[in-house]
């Protein structure tokens with residue numbers, strides 16, 4: 001990773017935007033990257049503006065990688081005021097915004113954000129007439145998803 005990119009990532013991380021859970025979100029998308037253990041959840045709230053349903057606000061929670069956090073911070077700002085279709089039309093590199101081009105080993109970090117966005121918005125764009133039901137108040141947090149034991153338990157194998 002170049003020093004310049006590292007500096008831009010650090011600048012985005014110094015003042016991350018839209019971090020945290022959102023109560024009363026219209027839509028939630030969660031994705032995980034099994035390769036690196038990264039997980040990202042995105043909350044989206046819509047509003048009516050000029051006769052269109054646009055994204056009022058989006059927030060995120062992420063575990064791990066700084067690049068994914070920086071991209072999510074920039075992307076949640078970028079999609080404000082866009083319709084779901086407009087947000088979904090954004091390319092991965094556009095979501096990374098002012099971070100600029102990412103090196104090949106970091107592209108999947110931005111794709112993680114894109115995946116969470118797709119997961120949150122796709123149902124609405126696929127079925128435009130169907131209202132998305134609000135997330136239940138007792139929906140598990142991202143931390144719950146990580147820390148609660150999986151159904152069926154975890155198998156530990158001790159090495160010799």
Ligand code: FES
Nearest residue numbers: 036038065068109
């Ligand atoms: Fe895996 Fe960034 S290193 S999401």
